[in-house]
Amino acid sequence: MNAGRNILLVEDELESGEMLSNFLELNDFNIMWAKDGKEAFSIIEDKANEIDLAILDIMVPYHDGKEICKMIREHPVIQDIPVLFLTARDEEVDEIEGLNIGADDYIKKPASLNLIKAHVESQLRRVKPEKAHWLKYDQVYLDTETHQMFINEKPIDLTHTEYIIAEMFFKHPKLVYSRKEILEHISDEEKFIFDRTVDVHIKNLRLKMKDEGKLIKTYRGIGYGFNREYLDS
Numbered sequence: 001m002n003a004g005r006n007i008l009l010v011e012d013e014l015e016s017g018e019m020l021s022n023f024l025e026l027n028d029f030n031i032m033w034a035k036d037g038k039e040a041f042s043i044i045e046d047k048a049n050e051i052d053l054a055i056l057d058i059m060v061p062y063h064d065g066k067e068i069c070k071m072i073r074e075h076p077v078i079q080d081i082p083v084l085f086l087t088a089r090d091e092e093v094d095e096i097e098g099l100n101i102g103a104d105d106y107i108k109k110p111a112s113l114n115l116i117k118a119h120v121e122s123q124l125r126r127v128k129p130e131k132a133h134w135l136k137y138d139q140v141y142l143d144t145e146t147h148q149m150f151i152n153e154k155p156i157d158l159t160h161t162e163y164i165i166a167e168m169f170f171k172h173p174k175l176v177y178s179r180k181e182i183l184e185h186i187s188d189e190e191k192f193i194f195d196r197t198v199d200v201h202i203k204n205l206r207l208k209m210k211d212e213g214k215l216i217k218t219y220r221g222i223g224y225g226f227n228r229e230y231l232d233s
Contacts, residue, residue, distance in 0.1 A: 005124060006030045008054040010040045010068060011086070012061060016109075020055075023113040024120070037063025041071065048077040049134040049141070053124055055116070056103075058087040066101055073102040076150045077134055077141055082123035086116065135170045137230055140212050142170050151212050161186050162205045165198075169216060173226035176219045198224075 007029050011017035014035070021031045032047065034040035037060050044051070054072060056065035063071075069083050083102060088109040105119050135142040141150040147163050149156040158166065164186055168177065177185075179198045186201075202224055206213030217227040 005052045006032060006050045007120065008032050008034065008040065008043060008051045010034045010037070010054070010056045010060055010065060012036055012057065012059075020113060020116065024117065027117055029120075036061040037068060040068050044068075044071060044075065044078070045139070048075055049136050051078050051081060052127070053082045053084070053120060054078075055084045055086050055120070058085055069102050075153050076143070076148075076155070077136075080127070082127060084116075084119060084123065086111070135167070137170060137173070137215055137226075138212060140170075140209070140215060142167055144171075149209075151209065156208055158205065158208060159201075161201055162208070165201055166205060166216075169224070169226045173231055174228065176222050176225035178223040182224065 005028075007024060009017065009021055009024075009031050011020065011033070012035050017033055017035065021033050025031055032043050032051070034043055040056075040060075041063060054068070056068050058065035060068075065085055065087070069085075072081065072083060073079050082104045084105040084107060085103045086107045086109065104123055107116060107119055133143060133145040135144060139152050142148070142163075143150070144167060147160065147167075149158055149163060149166060165182060168182070168185055182198045202216065202218075206216055209215070215227050215230055216224060218224055
């Protein structure tokens with residue numbers, strides 16, 4: 001039941017973190033363990049589309065659990081995932097504040113490993129695990145359900161045709177398309193369009209993507225496609 005479910009664990013106590021991480025992995029979860037706030041931010045930036053749930057200790061170095069929770073709730077890909085606070089702090093005001101900034105559950109230490117697992121499974125039963133509609137390269141995300149692009153978590157205002165072209169490249173990053181093939185792909189979106197119209201759409205798409213426009217490459221004499229230099233980045 002838990003296979004393939006990915007958990008971001010943020011815990012700076014090595015013994016506690018190792019015990020919980022190992023226990024959850026034995027129960028078929030995949031664990032991304034961050035030992036401080038910087039590492040948590042890095043995992044979110046690089047692997048947001050893989051995270052199904054977060055367990056956050058409030059008192060961790062650099063960025064505390066509340067800051068990490070706030071980042072999650074503002075992120076377009078993982079803003080709806082369950083967030084559990086796991087902390088030794090026992091003040092009601094902390095629990096209320098944590099719930100108010102977006103936590104779904106609050107577990108006080110010390111807590112048994114089985115109790116934590118039960119809370120995790122309870123939260124995961126309420127959400128869909130599927131994130132297949134997200135595509136990501138570098139800091140660019142495409143939501144193929146809503147036809148939106150996000151760069152560094154901010155929505156980019158694309159025309160429908162610009163989005164369709166971007167999705168075409170992102171879905172098939174190893175292919176290079178001629179102008180004719182791109183025209184055929186977008187012909188249902190626009191009527192009476194010409195070869196050079198593709199160039200205009202590509203130019204406008206790159207301009208709106210700013211620095212991330214580097215992901216779309218002109219292959220001279222062939223056409224356009226994804227910049228293969230970034231496939232493994």
